[in-house]
Amino acid sequence: MNTQQATQYQQPAWMEPYTSGRKIGFAQGMMAYADYYGVDGSADLDDEVEERLPLMPRPMVSYASRTGTRRNLDAMRAAGWHLLVSAKGVLRTEGLPYAIDNGAWSSFMQKEPFDELAFGRAVDRLGESAEWIVLPDIVAGGMASLELSLCWLDRLKGIPTRLLLAVQNGMVPNDVRELLSPSVGLFVGGDTDWKVSTVNMWGQLARRRNCYLHVGRVNSAKRIKLCAAAGANSVDGTSASRFEKTLAPLDAALVHSTVTQQDFFNPSRMGLGEVPFDCR
Template identity: 65%
Template sequence: MTPSWLEQYANGEKLGHAQAFMAYAEYYGVDGSADDDPEVEERIAMHRQPIVGYASRTGTRRNLAALQGADWRLLVSAKGELRTEGFRYALDNGAWTAYQQGEPFDEHAFSVAVERLGERAEWLVVPDIVMGGMASLDYSLKWLERLRGMPCRMLIAVQNGMQVEDVASFLSPAVGIFVGGSTEWKEQTAHVWVSLARRRHCYLHVGRVNSARRIRICAAAGADSFDGTSVSRYAKTLPRLDRATRQGDMFAAAHDGLEEAQRATADLFI
């Protein structure tokens, strides 16, 4: 089942943020075509904003007030209550919740969530298979096609076992990366995925980040955003975690120019 409103975007009757990103990127030659055609000139440098924090959706007023005061956003799960509480938000597919509960992925719940919240989301995570390696990528690509024309960015979840060359060709300013997988794998590979995201001019989010140390790792690597559950449960943890998002790292990849990103991933493209 696809959203009732999606066809208007897919056939060009309406334009969303994702379509605008692609038009802008195509004009400046940073839509990924330069990787395939040496004649394409990339005419704009990448510039990433400070990292953004997303908290798992909560209904606790005290915690919501704290999040709002810190200008954090909400990550709404397709397996949870479909409420945005007036926040800017992104949409998670619910695969992690199903994995934790030992249940199969709920395609119907995801479809309902996209129908209700997908049109105004900042981005959504395409369905994946947690810890599923290449099988997860194949599954995500099928959904990517089903959701063609989405007005928001769609993120492909990368998992343990995936390599840069497996996903690079599918990325663009409209299709980004959600770094999933195990915690150890995320920390070890975050800088690689960020370099790829910069090379392909796409958005990158890191999932399940619940400590100041891990936030600093994400920020230093140059990620666009991260999410966690800690501040949704305990408002008192927010000041410490929020400070980590605002502490600039003089060595952060986010401050590198386009040429540095190209050199960082030069050996990843043939």
């Protein structure tokens, strides 16, 4: 999909009260709060801005791809996991807290172009109550992916939901730095090798900008620990959706990494001055 096609997107009717300012959503409320306490990300570039409120990061949340298997859903619900609903899949939340994936990965795996209609339908039906939405992107697409995401960031301006920019192979912090805030976060995509080698860099940038950090396709205890050490707010995977027996060891790794044994060098728990500006 190109930029011209994206301009054909029609905002859902429920967005009008938010875009007109008659209704305040989570994203707008979060920005007002962050601005008041100096934690809106502006201190990253402006030495005159003082962060007046210490960060209190919550334990990392794990999302699993939506499944219709009741046994797996019951296990996820009992463990406090959330759902990641794909725009290319069945648009049901199963009564769980949820976020929306744009469906680009599914289209990529099926060797199809990005499905604009499916994404718009998902936003229309589930966007208002989603915890966050991944902006459309191009898998491993570098700067072309960012160009597409920025088009949609403008299209969804005023939405009450936190939006996430997907970073892909070849991108660096300064490509997205000034776009990030408590209402616009990071989704670490790209291929596996790139993701693993750069996740700490994105964790440091997330701390500098005080933005949300999510890491996609995390299906092992080792990778959960890596993401927790980088300061990720959440991760997602398909393993627990497909195999109920894998949820227990993955959840144990989640609890151990974010509650029992937190990483001393986790950037999300550091003061701004302790995190290098270049995120290296």
